[in-house]
Amino acid sequence: MEYYVMVAYGTTENSPMTFCTSPTDNLERKSETVGFVVEHTEAKIVDPTTGQVVPLGATGELMTRGYCVMLGYWDDEAKTQECITKSGWYKTGDLASMDAFSYCRIEGRIKDMIIRGGENVYPAEIEQFLHTHPKVKEAQVVGVVDARMGEEICACIKLIDGEECTAEEIKVYCKQHIAHFKIPRYVLFVTSYPLTVTGKIQKYELRKEAEQQLGLKKDK
Template identity: 75%
Template sequence: MSYEQIGYGTTENSPVTFCGFPVDNLERKTETAGCICPHTEAKVVDPTTGEIQPLGAQGELMIRGYCVMLEYWQDDEKTRECITRDRWYKTGDIASLDKFGYCKIEGRIKDLIIRGGENIYPAEIEQFLHTHPKVQEAQVVGVKDKRMGEEVCASIRVKNGQECTAEEIRAYCKGKIAHYKIPRYVTFVQGYPLTVTGKASLLQILETGVEGI
């Protein structure tokens, strides 16, 4: 494939913290956001405990280095929320790191589902559901539950001419993904409401999903 520069960063990090190279293999070019930039530190932590995650495991990506901004202008509360005392910036992104410093961005912390104390990353379930032969598109959100805190709800658009049931989806998941990640609720839609930037509106999907439960 012809080379396109891959990178990742935030405005608060001035702005690029990971960057790809022309010599990277196809997997790194297509599945990662590149390698950590020089003089920059990165770690992935459990979003609920703050413990550093092992390589390859998902969690919140944090960045430290001269690239990190000093503060939000005249907003001490926001600064304390996003930057720790030892100057780690909380990106709010779900990511994983490999032993070579390459990063995979998996989603956003605000989309994280916490079911019975287990952290569930919607993107992981969505990617699996896309392997179902009848599924055209899938969006996964968390819905409130009195006993578990949250439950997994999958909103699915099937391929043209196909019919599918919630039982079929759950049976497909059984034994292939962890039992607590199997959607308790499955709804089927013709399409997804979009935000002004053209992305699926998770808030509206959640509202629609709750109505369909």
Template identity: 80%
Template sequence: MTRHSSSVSLQIGYGTTENSPVTFCGFPADNLERKSETAGCILDHLEAKVVNPTTGQVMPLGETGEIMIRGYCVMLEYWEDQAKTDECISKDGWYKTGDIGSVDAFGYCKIEGRIKDLIIRGGENIYPAEIEQFLHTHPKVKEAQVVGVEDSRLGEEVCACIKLADGEACTAEEIKAYCKGQIAHFKIPCYVLFVTSYPLTITGKIQKHLLRGEAEQQLGLKKDN
């Protein structure tokens, strides 16, 4: 006879290989909101701060910026790569994760995305993960990836590359109409492309820089070298 537990203990963790590898972790007793919306709480004997990626200024609690970690978990260096080490670890021991997020007054972290994926449209900072999460609520969307593509007037425009659920048909206009009034107008994708696959690394991670190139090529935005 198979016995099923009446409750499931779920703990969320976040970290990087360079941080050995966990820096934030949830507790079994955390409520559903913290388990579903945060990456957990900063661990003992570690420090975390959120800074403006451009100025390095520490951001107030709850505001978004680059997450930085300091403590025993931070690696010493990249093997035989001093330039990369200096780029990622400050002289006073802070490791730059490259992740965008926020930390609340209780030390719980929310991850918004990667700095390198940030879209800057006419001076507005747009985090693709926010748009992707919203697009996943559309009943016809199986998967969505958002990238910034070149724009001569605004610098970048928002492009959604969408995989549809099996057997579904959809139009770009339908996706844009779904977004209208639900997310900020400047976050609504200017371009919507329907794809069957994404460029992946050997470990299955989506290569957004290649996806951006493919999107620009398909849209006729890519400049010839």
């Protein structure tokens, strides 16, 4: 008997699936994408600030439209207008890219995006890289307040049990492999992350904790 692994993506507001891989897709597509857009559904990637469609392969906000998109939030017209355009496009809030065959890669969440000196930095990309360090068990990246750059990158890292590491060691490792503006200015070593009741990491709480530990304050 043969078994096939398929990857699907969607939201509750999309009833709930909008992308899915095929059983015959290769390992790269199954491991790096959430599949292609399903039948009778439209998808596009737009610049979050202008709303214009970005080129294939570029990162932007994923939007979907079709029979699967809900009519609206119950008794909440303001939230409905915020998330669904007049022409029926649902704003997922996810940062993604899409190729010519509509295979979609999820890059992270818009609310997690760091804007450092005018450069858009995607935490998920840095987190994935940090996980390649032999001493790193888990990494979470957040933006912390900075008077000059607006935001700076802070990596909150859990080390593998028994390992020791310094912030400088992490930065040197980054310098060898990623663009300079993506290198964390701050590196904190933690033993746990703030979690929701369902076990998801609360990045806004992690950001607060990091800013407090670093002694950073927002300008009034």
